[in-house]
Amino acid sequence: MSQESDHKPSNFIRQMIDEDLKVNKNDGRVATRFPPEPNGYLHIGHAKSIVLNFGIAEDYHGTCNLRFDDTNPHKENIEYVEAIQDDVKWLGFDWDGRLYYASDYFEQLYGFAVELMQAGKAYVCDLNAEEIRTYRGTLKEPGKDSPYRNRSVEENLDLFKRMRAGEFEDGAKVVRARIDMASPNINLRDPTLYRIRHGVIHHQTGEAWCIYPMYDYTHPISDALEGITHSICTLEFEDHRPLYDWILDNITIACHPQQIEFSRLNLQYTVMSKRKLTELVNEGHVEGWNDPRMPTIAGLRRRGFTPASIREFCERIGVTKSDNLVEMGVLEDCIRTDLNIRAPRRMAVLHPLKVVITDYPEGRVEPLEIANHPQDETMGSRQIPFCREIYIDRADFEEVPPNNKFKRLIAGGEVRLRGAYVIRCDEVIKDQSGEIIELHCSHDAATLGANPEGRKVKGVIHWVSAPHALEAEIRLYDRLFSHPTPDATKDGTNYTDHLNPDSLRTLSRCFVEASLSEAEPGVTYQFEREGYFCLDSVLGGGERPIFNRTVTLRDTWEKN
Ligand code: ATP
Numbered sequence: 001m002s003q004e005s006d007h008k009p010s011n012f013i014r015q016m017i018d019e020d021l022k023v024n025k026n027d028g029r030v031a032t033r034f035p036p037e038p039n040g041y042l043h044i045g046h047a048k049s050i051v052l053n054f055g056i057a058e059d060y061h062g063t064c065n066l067r068f069d070d071t072n073p074h075k076e077n078i079e080y081v082e083a084i085q086d087d088v089k090w091l092g093f094d095w096d097g098r099l100y101y102a103s104d105y106f107e108q109l110y111g112f113a114v115e116l117m118q119a120g121k122a123y124v125c126d127l128n129a130e131e132i133r134t135y136r137g138t139l140k141e142p143g144k145d146s147p148y149r150n151r152s153v154e155e156n157l158d159l160f161k162r163m164r165a166g167e168f169e170d171g172a173k174v175v176r177a178r179i180d181m182a183s184p185n186i187n188l189r190d191p192t193l194y195r196i197r198h199g200v201i202h203h204q205t206g207e208a209w210c211i212y213p214m215y216d217y218t219h220p221i222s223d224a225l226e227g228i229t230h231s232i233c234t235l236e237f238e239d240h241r242p243l244y245d246w247i248l249d250n251i252t253i254a255c256h257p258q259q260i261e262f263s264r265l266n267l268q269y270t271v272m273s274k275r276k277l278t279e280l281v282n283e284g285h286v287e288g289w290n291d292p293r294m295p296t297i298a299g300l301r302r303r304g305f306t307p308a309s310i311r312e313f314c315e316r317i318g319v320t321k322s323d324n325l326v327e328m329g330v331l332e333d334c335i336r337t338d339l340n341i342r343a344p345r346r347m348a349v350l351h352p353l354k355v356v357i358t359d360y361p362e363g364r365v366e367p368l369e370i371a372n373h374p375q376d377e378t379m380g381s382r383q384i385p386f387c388r389e390i391y392i393d394r395a396d397f398e399e400v401p402p403n404n405k406f407k408r409l410i411a412g413g414e415v416r417l418r419g420a421y422v423i424r425c426d427e428v429i430k431d432q433s434g435e436i437i438e439l440h441c442s443h444d445a446a447t448l449g450a451n452p453e454g455r456k457v458k459g460v461i462h463w464v465s466a467p468h469a470l471e472a473e474i475r476l477y478d479r480l481f482s483h484p485t486p487d488a489t490k491d492g493t494n495y496t497d498h499l500n501p502d503s504l505r506t507l508s509r510c511f512v513e514a515s516l517s518e519a520e521p522g523v524t525y526q527f528e529r530e531g532y533f534c535l536d537s538v539l540g541g542g543e544r545p546i547f548n549r550t551v552t553l554r555d556t557w558e559k560n
């Protein structure tokens, strides 16, 4: 039976799996997992891992578990556990009821540690954290054996039991694997397997435990207990692989998954470490984890990104073992491509300038039928009222054209209103300071929807009916940082020094077409000639709706 995947562009991990299947390793089974620590929201880097793990499971008719790696209770909480599940589902993946917690295995993990002790392969150590560090040695020098390394099996078992019973304070004792203090791989120099943590209430196990297993010990065993075949993780765990294998080789467990490492996603103009993202939230640099400027899945969703665009991004960047820094333009291109196809068109005026059509009868309202998408008839059409007073965008008018490329409205010139008439600007009304406050125009009744024979009006601008339009607030988001690698500058600056002061600009008096009173959060629209926008899912609709700009129509960042 061949299950070789031919759906997705291949990568070195898929090639390894193909090889395994050829020799019927794991009886031809493919089982992966996505193992987030619930100490923050998921970000676009996690999406890369999700698409990889769940994608492999889908294509090879295998399974992918969602497993919370919850061994560090003081940083974790249930809000994160729930948000992570929401985000994985929203991205379009399903763990089919295989939702696990590393904490489900605490009892078994304890039992395996006892087994290691009985075999003389683990011991209770009384050195404190600082001493353990000193004894560990360096890359150049071997470490030194702990004075507690040769405790008897009985003493170790007794102390471990008493650690579990809560007899010792935090830091007083740890359990360590007994491997090799002279190993060239520092991870094998008697790594810590258990530490004591009193006074924390674990979101799953409550106060049942006061000793907690370390990640490097927990992970291989959790994988093996779940029958994972390919344990895919990021490159920083490459040097931990010998420890992963050592643990499984030294306990009685049938399954031995293969750990495979790939390089993590780094994205320009943002940070991806959960510690830093937590700081951005806690220090109030952003509104929260779901701030539309955050690289989190929740932020991107609120910003108007689609799951398909994020999955496409993850496919496009590929999976390798080499360090990479992906341009923000790649992500933006994915969302533009997706929205260009699926986003309904609407008209919205961001910087309103009132236009009075002086030769259009007062009180008359003409419903004009406008297509929701220029290329996709299945998206239907809607009616937009036309009347004597409208708004156009301030940027679409110049008294004197700045150059001969200016195709919009100028004093004495003509322009077409999208889906409506050609108008001519007859008079420019200014206030005392010389600011333009209104235009008086006339319309050509013969031009509704099309140009009569021989008539050439090149410019087309968008507009909304002044009495019908809905007043809205529009939030223009830009990159959160103004430096492409804010946390990797070599000049001693901190990443927060590079926060972009213009990452959010709020336009408080915009006018959007009335049909947008029915806008739904989760649907992103193209505001013609302006970009892609969606109703804010948190502050949302109401009398004066708030719209978020998802992305501009073109990449304008470098030119700003
Ligand atoms: P941080 O170091 O910022 O806390 P993490 O890697 O510890 O992040 P986890 O919750 O442990 O976060 O990650 C869950 C899974 O997602 C892991 O398998 C991890 O390798 C993967 N992952 C995390 N960040 C990235 C990234 N930037 N690119 C690809 N995969 C990632």
Ligand code: MG
Residues within 6 Å of the ligand: 037
């Ligand atoms: Mg981690």
